[in-house]
């Protein structure tokens with residue numbers, strides 16, 4: 209099975225997972241995903257405040273090469289629940305399948321957690337102690353969301369969606 213087929217299979221499995229949740233489970237998950245999204249937005253805001261866009265322009269987004277495994281099960285589930293379709297083109301390798309010539313196609317709150325958590329050296333040098341403290345707190349929040357979602361669904365939410373689809377979930 210190629211990546212595009214695995215992506216489609218992952219999408220089908222995510223929808224089946226959601227369909228199997230109880231009404232209460234769905235409410236808990238929606239609430240959890242709201243926190244997951246807010247934590248990502250907070251992380252991205254800290255980085256944006258030090259003009260990360262200028263740094264990324266200069267290096268032409270090297271950290272966004274070969275990004276196909278960045279989308280975890282929970283990241284993809286968050287997009288399904290938010291009813292935000294993901295554009296994924298695995299033929300444009302080494303450019304990330306979720307990006308295009310203008311950069312990432314996803315808003316920060318619905319971007320893969322690995323992407324919003326990654327801080328390159330050039331950006332790291334611009335961070336104040338206060339900014340670092342916010343990053344630590346929000347990273348912890350993301351990790352807790354992943355752990356809780358994994359416990360409630362019985363699935364490993366941190367693994368890449370493509371691998372999860374390939375191995376039939378769990």
Ligand code: SF4
Pocket residue numbers: 271272273275278304305306307308311312313314319320323
């Ligand atoms: S998902 Fe977006 S931010 Fe992450 S590697 Fe791909 S293009 Fe870059």
